[in-house]
Amino acid sequence: MRVALLVTCLVDLFRPTVGFAAVKLLQEAGCSVDVPRHQTCCGQPAYNSGDRADAKAIALQVFDAFAGYDHVVAPSGSCAGMLRVHYPELFADDPKNLPVAQELAGRSWELVSFLVDVCGMRAVAAQWHRRITYHDACSGLRELGVKLQPRRLLASVAGVGIEELPGAEVCCGFGGTFCIKYPEISDKMVTDKAADIAATGADAVLAGDLGCLLNMAGKLYRQGRQIEARHVAEVLAGMTDEVPPIGAPR
Amino acid sequence: MLATSRNFEAAAQAGLANDNLQRALGLARTGFPLRRRLAVERLPEFEELRESGRSIKDHTLQHLDFYLELYESQVVASGGRVHWADTSAEACAAVLQICRSAGAKTVTKGKSMVAEEVGLNDFLEANGITPVETDLGEYIIQLRHEPPSHIIAPAIHLVKEQVADTFRSEHRSLDPDRLLVEPRQMCDEARAVLRPRFLAADVGITGANFLIAETGSSIIVTNEGNGDLTQTLPRIHIVMTSIEKLVPTFEDAATLLRLLARSATGQEFSSYTTISTGPRRAGDLDGPEQYHVVLLDNGRSAMLGTEFQDMLRCIRCSACINHCPVYAAIGGHAYGWVYPGPMGAVLTPSLIGIHQSGHLPNASTFCGRCESVCPVQIPLPKMMRHWREREYAMKLNPPIYRTGLSAWAWVARRPALYHALAEIASRALGWAGRGRGRFRALPTAAGWTRVRDMPAPEGRSFHSLWARRQKNRAAM
Numbered sequence: 001m002r003v004a005l006l007v008t009c010l011v012d013l014f015r016p017t018v019g020f021a022a023v024k025l026l027q028e029a030g031c032s033v034d035v036p037r038h039q040t041c042c043g044q045p046a047y048n049s050g051d052r053a054d055a056k057a058i059a060l061q062v063f064d065a066f067a068g069y070d071h072v073v074a075p076s077g078s079c080a081g082m083l084r085v086h087y088p089e090l091f092a093d094d095p096k097n098l099p100v101a102q103e104l105a106g107r108s109w110e111l112v113s114f115l116v117d118v119c120g121m122r123a124v125a126a127q128w129h130r131r132i133t134y135h136d137a138c139s140g141l142r143e144l145g146v147k148l149q150p151r152r153l154l155a156s157v158a159g160v161g162i163e164e165l166p167g168a169e170v171c172c173g174f175g176g177t178f179c180i181k182y183p184e185i186s187d188k189m190v191t192d193k194a195a196d197i198a199a200t201g202a203d204a205v206l207a208g209d210l211g212c213l214l215n216m217a218g219k220l221y222r223q224g225r226q227i228e229a230r231h232v233a234e235v236l237a238g239m240t241d242e243v244p245p246i247g248a249p250r
Numbered sequence: 251m252l253a254t255s256r257n258f259e260a261a262a263q264a265g266l267a268n269d270n271l272q273r274a275l276g277l278a279r280t281g282f283p284l285r286r287r288l289a290v291e292r293l294p295e296f297e298e299l300r301e302s303g304r305s306i307k308d309h310t311l312q313h314l315d316f317y318l319e320l321y322e323s324q325v326v327a328s329g330g331r332v333h334w335a336d337t338s339a340e341a342c343a344a345v346l347q348i349c350r351s352a353g354a355k356t357v358t359k360g361k362s363m364v365a366e367e368v369g370l371n372d373f374l375e376a377n378g379i380t381p382v383e384t385d386l387g388e389y390i391i392q393l394r395h396e397p398p399s400h401i402i403a404p405a406i407h408l409v410k411e412q413v414a415d416t417f418r419s420e421h422r423s424l425d426p427d428r429l430l431v432e433p434r435q436m437c438d439e440a441r442a443v444l445r446p447r448f449l450a451a452d453v454g455i456t457g458a459n460f461l462i463a464e465t466g467s468s469i470i471v472t473n474e475g476n477g478d479l480t481q482t483l484p485r486i487h488i489v490m491t492s493i494e495k496l497v498p499t500f501e502d503a504a505t506l507l508r509l510l511a512r513s514a515t516g517q518e519f520s521s522y523t524t525i526s527t528g529p530r531r532a533g534d535l536d537g538p539e540q541y542h543v544v545l546l547d548n549g550r551s552a553m554l555g556t557e558f559q560d561m562l563r564c565i566r567c568s569a570c571i572n573h574c575p576v577y578a579a580i581g582g583h584a585y586g587w588v589y590p591g592p593m594g595a596v597l598t599p600s601l602i603g604i605h606q607s608g609h610l611p612n613a614s615t616f617c618g619r620c621e622s623v624c625p626v627q628i629p630l631p632k633m634m635r636h637w638r639e640r641e642y643a644m645k646l647n648p649p650i651y652r653t654g655l656s657a658w659a660w661v662a663r664r665p666a667l668y669h670a671l672a673e674i675a676s677r678a679l680g681w682a683g684r685g686r687g688r689f690r691a692l693p694t695a696a697g698w699t700r701v702r703d704m705p706a707p708e709g710r711s712f713h714s715l716w717a718r719r720q721k722n723r724a725a726m
Contacts, residue, residue: 007712007713009672011712012672012676012711012712012713013672013675013676013707013711014676014705014707014708015707015708016708016710016711016712016715016716017708019712019716020712020715035713035716037665037669037713037717038665039665040661040662040663040665040668040669041662041668043659043662045655045658045659046655046658046659047635048616048635048638049638049642049647049651049655050635050637050638050639050640050641050642050643050647051639051642051655051656051659052639052642054655054656054659054662054663057659057663058659058662058663061663061665089632138615138616138617138618138619139616139618142617142618142619142621142622143618167280169619170575170617170619171575171615171617171619173575173615174615175614175615175616175617176615176616178612178613178614178615178616179697179698180695180697180698181612181613181697182259182262182612182613183697183698183700183701184262184263184266184701185262185266185576185579185580185613186615186701187700187701187702188266188579188580189575189576189579189615190701190702192279192579214704214705215702217688217703217705218688218698218702218703218704218705219701219702219703221688221702221703221705222690222701222702222703243708244687246705247687247688247703247705247706248687248688249684249685249686249687250684250687
């Protein structure tokens with residue numbers, strides 16, 4: 001299978017290791033992986049700000065960059081949801097581009113659900129000795145049905161014990177530009193989330209979306225809590241030694 | 251009701267700083283979702299019911315003109331009257347005219363959000379008629395001169411100690427040393443105070459959860475039974491409601507009732523489900539002499555045929571509100587009008603205009619929990635986004651936000667430039683944050699770092715590292 005990686009703008013800027021972890025996992029699953037150079041962002045900031053024209057222009061660029069691959073995979077439920085769910089809505093009134101959007105939507109995936117549901121991956125070779133808890137990022141959970149897949153693969157990581165997070169399906173307060181536009185409300189939401197995470201007694205919190213992880217890690221640090229935050233792909237790919245936890249000193 | 255939605259940010263901050271509100275919301279935050287989930291798990295066909303609920307409402311909205319006319323003819327046939335009200339002012343005037351023609355001095359009211367929407371209580375008081383709220387929550391906030399903060403639990407923003415204080419200061423004829431600690435004691439006290447009011451009222455005003463076209467009936471559900479006393483004891487019953495409450499048949503209402511209480515409180519059915527069809531007939535043991543329906547439009551029919559039509563499916567269960575993390579953080583008063591939470595964020599701009607309420611559809615993370623629990627599958631985040639689109643097209647966003655967004659989008663459409671800038675930003679921030687691994691303050695992201703640290707980037711962008719790796723591979 002020829003798979004194109006949608007790196008996502010946050011992984012590109014903040015945490016390239018997540019991108020390399022995704023490549024490694026996809027290759028382990030038997031895929032040949034390309035990273036189209038012509039990609040930037042999925043356009044979600046424009047789309048969710050009501051700027052349809054810019055969102056469409058960026059989406060058309062994504063159509064070009066990812067044409068011809070069997071699948072498009074992103075280490076983010078939010079960006080994958082943009083391709084899979086929102087591009088067809090964005091072009092609903094555009095008969096010329098709607099079929100292209102629908103065709104792309106049908107072969108676009110969030111990384112971990114792609115590994116499990118499409119590639120049939122059931123276990124990984126990694127090990128990591130931590131008690132972890134898992135936050136279900138909203139778009140992956142509710143737009144794409146990502147829930148059991150990461151837990152299934154994490155259960156195969158040697159040394160990992162999973163403590164379920166109460167309210168794992170409740171938003172952490174990131175919400176893209178929301179956390180900047182309404183910082184006080186966002187703060188309350190991530191404060192509640194941090195308290196829930198701490199109450200599990202876990203050493204580490206994992207999730208499949210870097211935006212949520214930056215938010216949760218930033219709050220946990222501000223509160224002085226010693227809880228690691230990492231993207232699930234880093235753990236599944238066995239790359240935790242290559243990079244410190246999100247926000248930790250190098 | 252006067253809208254204060256423009257003050258959303260300040261009101262939200264006041265809510266966050268209000269300890270009593272935060273205590274009250276802390277209980278609701280997990281309680282409502284848990285009860286709904288258990289109720290849904292007990293009913294395997296719940297998802298199919300949601301499909302049915304949606305299609306019943308869609309069908310009704312597609313033929314709303316037909317069903318409204320059928321409904322009116324059936325109300326008239328059963329001896330009642332329909333008063334069409336385009337605006338809040340017309341609705342208030344219709345109620346006043348009915349009260350005056352009957353020489354009414356006091357009216358009792360069951361809970362009606364439409365009555366809140368049109369500001370009926372203030373209007374009646376200004377015209378010499380005393381309205382008495384009989385729903386416990388509504389009664390409490392009437393005593394406190396506050397608007398409701400939730401559509402089914404109007405006093406949810408209060409803790410019981412505040413209710414006790416309110417009762418002590420308002421029920422002055424009662425023993426000041428009486429015990430008011432348990433909710434039961436307060437409930438009993440309200441019941442005792444309200445009982446003579448029920449008996450004395452000339453007019454009873456209720457809302458309606460559903461209107462049934464085939465019979466001209468109205469249905470209300472309550473858990474306190476106050477609606478029944480409100481509508482059967484006085485001489486005149488006024489149903490204060492709005493056009494989208496209509497369904498074609500009893501069967502349809504029964505389907506929606508199966509969804510309503512489960513979605514709202516996690517009950518299989520509300521304690522009281524009361525159906526009214528016209529006034530007392532010859533031989534009836536009780537019931538009002540007159541039955542009036544004041545049917546409000548107030549901007550709803552203008553939503554038909556627009557991207558906001560689906561919002562008219564709403565059955566006011568409050569599941570979206572109960573599952574909204576933003577509502578749980580700030581409470582209902584911050585939204586500044588009658589309808590809070592996700593349903594309010596779509597409905598409020600539709601009814602009072604986006605100029606008045608621009609914050610509401612923006613103050614959402616689009617987490618989608620509201621849509622996932624909506625019993626009639628209203629795509630609430632999608633419609634909030636549609637409001638943002640209208641706002642953007644009307645250039646109502648702050649100029650700095652629009653400029654920033656345009657600049658970012660311009661760069662995002664130029665991959666080579668984008669990659670170069672991402673590499674520079676990644677290196678610069680990575681270098682600046684290399685010691686600590688995060689920033690406690692970043693001038694360019696003050697909204698972020700005021701409340702949490704900003705993790706530093708690793709120091710190189712993925713695309714630059716990937717390009718180098720590909721080059722090295724090619725050289726090998």
